[in-house]
């Protein structure tokens with residue numbers, strides 16, 4: 083098939099590349115010439131394991147074409163995916179202006195029969211607006227059907243999440259489009275959830291909010307464990323062993339971040355409010371998430387007292403490992419709070435130094451973990467990079483001014499760290 087993706091963020095770029103790798107001809111529309119030129123040379127704007135090689139392979143095979151133009155990409159396509167951003171407005175709603183603007187341009191360039199599917203995370207009811215725009219803007223004699231196909235890929239494991247998802251959700255109301263989309267997704271072996279538009283749209287928000295809820299629950303249990311002298315990791319291991327609960331997304335830490343959970347939880351609260359349902363459960367999920375970030379700072383204050391001119395070494399800046407993404411990373415709030423208290427911050431992250439430098443000022447960025455902890459009064463680990471698991475702690479002890487370490491991701495064994503002479507503080511143990 084020939085397909086087009088509008089948008090080359092994580093979702094657009096990864097899904098488009100995977101569909102090209104399945105043998106389809108895939109156009110990807112962007113709006114910045116420099117980025118499109120780079121992509122056509124196989125240079126990708128994000129760090130995602132394996133993606134750069136896969137993009138290059140499919141660009142070289144001429145199956146993956148990056149373009150600024152809606153024509154001939156849209157007119158040639160059997161299926162067009164909308165995969166553009168839905169940022170949060172000041173009121174917490176999802177900003178749909180980009181999605182709706184793109185829908186109009188797609189509509190104007192349609193030819194023959196096309197299925198247009200939204201991959202962007204949009205509130206229930208958006209499909210009707212997109213459908214109306216497509217119908218109003220399409221040339222006479224063309225036919226268009228609409229579908230909602232939410233995306234569940236995670237950064238850092240985006241390719242395998244796309245080729246091996248837990249499910250494929252398709253919101254659709256027409257057999258012809260359904261058959262075409264099932265055929266397109268045939269190489270992906272996963273259970274199909276076929277449903278109406280509103281249900282598909284809500285499945286995405288409900289899933290992300292539930293995962294965020296699990297994390298905030300784990301963080302609340304961690305907080306309580308600290309007061310009770312329990313080991314939160316063991317508590318959550320015991321809880322997660324119950325198959326009805328499951329052990330995934332129960333790791334306590336500095337709170338969830340990234341481009342999806344914070345935004346989608348906020349949007350679902352706002353959607354609920356608009357529908358006269360105060361989703362206070364999710365408001366508390368957000369509160370606990372903010373507290374989890376502040377709790378790291380509280381631990382720093384408790385350990386060092388006055389933070390003025392204290393040197394704090396931060397290991398890890400990205401919102402999670404295996405990405406260079408700094409969007410809503412806990413490190414941003416935590417470092418800002420520490421800096422407000424007068425602390426001097428040095429930091430290292432294996433991949434996100436450039437993206438971090440754009441959002442975090444006044445930080446002394448170092449070339450490796452050892453340089454970041456040199457002369458530190460306190461070290462705080464904020465991202466669970468594998469390379470931080472293998473650090474030489476006798477070397478670290480020699481480099482630090484003090485022995486204080488807050489392990490925000492529970493990477494290390496508390497007993498071992500204490501035996502090595504560190505004043506070790508984990509999350510929930």
Ligand code: UDX
Pocket residue numbers: 233234235236237238290293297330331332333334335336337338339340341342343401402403
């Ligand atoms: C998420 C969803 O998982 C994915 O399905 C959706 O398509 C996009 O949003 P992503 O943002 O890439 O994916 O990251 P994810 O791995 O889900 O982690 C989100 C945040 O939660 C990170 O900050 C991570 O560190 C945190 N987290 C995750 C925890 O603090 N504890 C956990 O147990 C799991």
